[in-house]
Amino acid sequence: MRRVCCICGEFETQSRKSSFSFFSIPKKHGLLRANEIQLVERRISAWNAILGQYLNRHYGIQCVCSNHFHSGKPSYLYLDNDVDWVPSKNLSNLQQHEESGIENVADCSLQSEALISTESEMVPNSVPGISCDIHCEDSNYDKNYNDTQLHSLIEESKKLKETIGSLEEKLKKEKLINRITDNDKMTKFYTGLKSWKLFLVMYKLLLPGIDHCSLSTKRSLQTEEQFLLVLMRLRLNLSEQDLAYRFHISQTSVSSYLAKWIDVMYIRLSRNFMVWPTREALRKSTPTYFRNKFPGCVSIIDAFEIPLERFNNLLARSSTFSFYKGRNTIKYLISVTPVGSISYISQGYGGRSTDVHITLDKKMLL
Ligand SMILES: [Zn+2]
Numbered sequence: 001m002r003r004v005c006c007i008c009g010e011f012e013t014q015s016r017k018s019s020f021s022f023f024s025i026p027k028k029h030g031l032l033r034a035n036e037i038q039l040v041e042r043r044i045s046a047w048n049a050i051l052g053q054y055l056n057r058h059y060g061i062q063c064v065c066s067n068h069f070h071s072g073k074p075s076y077l078y079l080d081n082d083v084d085w086v087p088s089k090n091l092s093n094l095q096q097h098e099e100s101g102i103e104n105v106a107d108c109s110l111q112s113e114a115l116i117s118t119e120s121e122m123v124p125n126s127v128p129g130i131s132c133d134i135h136c137e138d139s140n141y142d143k144n145y146n147d148t149q150l151h152s153l154i155e156e157s158k159k160l161k162e163t164i165g166s167l168e169e170k171l172k173k174e175k176l177i178n179r180i181t182d183n184d185k186m187t188k189f190y191t192g193l194k195s196w197k198l199f200l201v202m203y204k205l206l207l208p209g210i211d212h213c214s215l216s217t218k219r220s221l222q223t224e225e226q227f228l229l230v231l232m233r234l235r236l237n238l239s240e241q242d243l244a245y246r247f248h249i250s251q252t253s254v255s256s257y258l259a260k261w262i263d264v265m266y267i268r269l270s271r272n273f274m275v276w277p278t279r280e281a282l283r284k285s286t287p288t289y290f291r292n293k294f295p296g297c298v299s300i301i302d303a304f305e306i307p308l309e310r311f312n313n314l315l316a317r318s319s320t321f322s323f324y325k326g327r328n329t330i331k332y333l334i335s336v337t338p339v340g341s342i343s344y345i346s347q348g349y350g351g352r353s354t355d356v357h358i359t360l361d362k363k364m365l366l
Helices: 034-054 092-099 101-118 128-174 176-180 184-191 196-213 223-236 240-247 251-273 279-285 288-293 314-319 355-361
Strands: 003-005 022-024 061-065 300-307 327-336 342-345
Touching: 034 128, 128 176, 176 184, 176 223, 184 196, 184 223, 196 223, 196 251, 223 240, 223 251, 240 251, 300 355, 327 355
Parallel strands: 003 061
Antiparallel strands: 022 061, 300 327, 327 342
8 A cells, every 4th residue: 555645645656756755743662761661642642633533634655745844754752852853844734634624524434435435444334424423522631731732832932032131131221331321430341431411412423423434344232332342442541352252343343444434533533532722721720720830831842752563664663663672662642631531642652752752843833
């Protein structure tokens, strides 16, 4: 007798090689170990819940074809959490059968007749109608069983959704940016800005520049977090790797964010915040004690040096070597007003340049 899929009716023939594989419905047999018996029993009832009412719908040895397993075959007996522990794919045929009830009855009686004529010893009842009634009672029993199972699955899915929701909430709270928001003390510690409001003002000022230069790039971090990362780097001098671990991104991303944001900060902040004050503004803002001591002072200048890595190019290496620091540096001239705000920063000079050269070059004293 040919093997047939009791769900979709696909059957095995000798003349054509079927593209489906066929799997027997689990049975209890004598070779089982003690710990396997319970599992097998559970599996049999699970399969029955799905297939029970549709068994013997198609003539042949009742099997399930590979079309109803996600991996193409049933999972191993011990993997009872696996989706393929029972047939779970392409079961829509079942529903169609259920909906077309009238056809089912006709089909059912035809099937029964076929079964009776060929296997009369297996089906003692020779009246098709009675055999169909028995079938229907079975159907009701299995339907109730399915309903209970469905109900418990719905309950379980509700619980899982709640768990996911609470975990998402927890994860949100764990994010540094969410902990800093509205916490001025933390904002001050991590960014140097005195409040979260100030952080947002600065962020909004810089954002158009960032949006403009990152239209085509894929972001792994929200722009607000990128700005926080950059400020943390500037404030705490954290290494790129450290920031990568804190923000769960790669070091390459940290590096590219720093390069991008610092460029935008230079362009947008230097214009807005670094202004040379007017004499009137200076007169009003200079502290009295300072004004009495240094009445004509408009700015205090100094050159500062930032260490560099050694260049491979010999000319670049020698022009950036600072004898004063004993290593390669880049040098800037900075000017602050008597009240302490930065009013000017020069372009970069090699560490070899003297302070006098830079000052005269920028004609600061003229
Ligand atoms: Zn099938």
